[in-house]
Amino acid sequence: MRMAELSRESGVPVPTIKYYLREGLLPAGERTGRNQARYDEAHVRRLKLVRALVDIGGMTIAGVREVLDAIDEPEPSLHHVLGVAQHGLPVLAADPDPAGRDWAIARVEEVAAEHGWELKEDDPVVAALVGVLCVLRDLGNTVLADRLPDYADAAERLAEADLGILDGLTATESIVEAAVVGTMLGDAMLAALRRIAHQQASARRFET
Template sequence: MRVAELSKRTGVAVPTIKYYLREGLLPPGELTSPNQARYGDEHVRRLKLVRALIDVGGLSIAAVRDVLETMADSDESMYEVLGTVQRNLGADLSAGDGEAYEKASRIAYELIERREWQVKTGAPQLEVLTAALATLVELQGEDLLELLDAYAEASERIAEVDIDYTRRGDGRAGAVERMVIGTVVGDAILSALRRLAHENEAARRLRSG
């Protein structure tokens, strides 16, 4: 297909497609003339993945490139690919300081130890958790800390489902793509489901009050 048809099939504007090609987010098409190229279904699939990473995951162009390069590296393990995705999904946070941050860091590490989670020291999402907990401490919302283990238990079950989903992929390439999509899009789905569940539970239990 020509670039115009690729645009029509994916809903991505032609100038944007050309920009992604220049940035290396899409593989080049098959040249049919000096100024024309032909694209296939693999370009449709890749373009949809790129849009998901940007639109749903909120990743920058540089972050998308990092994820795609890791996906393409056959020497990278599934564990390492997941680490790259998690790193790029993490908020851009620097290490905090102060009493609230120190307390939050202690709470986070105690949770990891208590749950016997295998997490690397300095993992990006651990920093995100610590920063969020520090905010909670500063806002005097420490009662919510009592829910941490319940949240962690629910997250463990979700992680099991996620990994099972990933392992259904056809070969390494299919499994890696499932992991990336499941992680990025799954975050958005979980956030939406939580809010819908809140609405349902509030209607069921709080409306009469």
């Protein structure tokens, strides 16, 4: 297919496709003449993945490139690729209070040990969780922080459900796309469900 058809099939505008080509996010097509190239379904899949990483995942171009480099390794490790993708997703960060940082780290490490989780010190998600705990401590809301093990239990069940969606997929690109979309939209779905549950629980507890 020509670039115009590639644009129609993928839903990505031609100028954006050219930009991705210049940035090395999309492999060059098969040359058929001067300033002309032929593309195939592999290019369509790659474009859809890039759009998912950028539009839904909110990744930077540099972050997308890291994910694609991991996918394009001769024998890519799916665990490694998913790790790179997760690492590139934006997280809600909070500047930790130095006075409470050690306390927060200790709480996170305690929960991680209980669940058999292996944490990396440079993981931005871990840093975000530490920051949130520091804010809770600064607000005097340690009651919520004390429920961290309960939240961890629920998160573990959700993670298993999330990854279960990937079982029927075989192509690495499709798995990464589904994981990113599931993480971002899954977060939104979980937030909405949580608010609905809050409304129902509040009605049961407090309405007379």
